[in-house]
Amino acid sequence: MTxxxxxxxxxxxxxxxxxxxxxxxxxxFAQTVTYICEHTEEGAxxxxxxxxxxxxxxxxxxQLDLQLTAGGGGxxxxxxxPVQPEHGFVLHPAGDGWSGTRDLSDDLALTTSRDILEAxxxxxxxxxxxxxxxxxxxxxxxxxxxxxxNSWLVAPAKHTILFSLPPNQRxxxxxxxxxxxxxLISQVAGHA
Numbered sequence: 001m002t003x004x005x006x007x008x009x010x011x012x013x014x015x016x017x018x019x020x021x022x023x024x025x026x027x028x029f030a031q032t033v034t035y036i037c038e039h040t041e042e043g044a045x046x047x048x049x050x051x052x053x054x055x056x057x058x059x060x061x062x063q064l065d066l067q068l069t070a071g072g073g074g075x076x077x078x079x080x081x082p083v084q085p086e087h088g089f090v091l092h093p094a095g096d097g098w099s100g101t102r103d104l105s106d107d108l109a110l111t112t113s114r115d116i117l118e119a120x121x122x123x124x125x126x127x128x129x130x131x132x133x134x135x136x137x138x139x140x141x142x143x144x145x146x147x148x149x150n151s152w153l154v155a156p157a158k159h160t161i162l163f164s165l166p167p168n169q170r171x172x173x174x175x176x177x178x179x180x181x182x183x184l185i186s187q188v189a190g191h192a
Contacts (some may be wrong), residue, residue, distance in 0.1 A: 012039030013143070015105040017161070017174045018046065019153040022185055028082050033174045034136050035062060035091065035157055037102075037110050044138040047089055049130060050170040051075035057131065060088075060120050064114070070123025074165070080132025088133055090116050091162065092126035107159070128163035153180060 018034040034046040035186045058073030079117055080089055099114030119125040138146070146152055155177040161170050175182045 011025075012036075013044065013154060014039045014116045015108065015157050017049075017155045017157050017177070018143075019155060019171065019174050019180075021151055021153060024151045024183070025056045029136070031171060033170045034081075035162065037091075037104055037135075039143065041140060043140050044143045046136045047078070047080040047091060047130070048127065049078060049091075049132075051079040052167050053079050053133065055133075057120070060131070061117065064117060065119045066117060068121050070121065071151055072120075075129070075131070078130060078132040078167075079134060081134045081136030082139045083135050085153075087135070088112065088117070088131065089135060090120075090131040091132070093128055093159070096192035105157075108157070108162075128159070130162055135156075153178065156158075 013036045016036050018032075018036060020029050020032045020034075024030060029048075031050075032048045033050045034048050036044060036046040038045040053076065055077045056073060058068045058077040060077050061068050061073075079085070091104075092109055092111065094105070094107050094109040097109075098111045098113050098116040098119070101109050101111040101116075103109050116125055120129065142168065144153075147154065153175060155174050158174075158177065161173050161177075165173055172182050175185075
């Protein structure tokens with residue numbers, strides 16, 4: 001198997017999961033899985049996908065003066081990262097285009113415009129969504145440096161983990177994609 005470094009591909013780590021190693025004790029990123037939306041030589045942007053807020057879709061829509069007329073109101077909103085926590089991001093399968101949609105891969109897109117929330121409220125939005133407030137950001141070379149310091153594992157992103165698994169199962173499921181059992185790493189960490 002050929003190893004690829006982030007510099008060897010134009011997409012870098014885009015469409016990958018970052019899995020926090022147990023040694024990453026940063027209060028925000030400890031035990032997180034982050035989906036990387038963008039990665040260039042100018043930096044990286046991602047959404048944490050396993051930290052649900054105590055905020056439902058219905059509650060968020062009400063705060064935006066949108067009435068939910070379809071099901072799914074109990075869907076949890078996620079804490080996507082510490083940068084711009086007042087800004088919303090909707091991760092969804094690619095297809096229909098809303099005004100603020102950016103394709104992330106052949107089968108995944110990110111939308112930041114209100115029109116997708118209006119469609120979701122009417123029951124006309126994407127079949128699967130992960131809605132997050134805020135994002136995680138890294139400056140030029142910062143993410144590469146953190147990976148080199150063994151703060152993160154990298155795994156290919158999978159729709160089932162993004163949209164189907166309960167949030168508390170996403171960390172272990174993402175690690176299993178690359179043959180890692182996070183429970184064993186946690187038990188061994190710190191032992192000489």
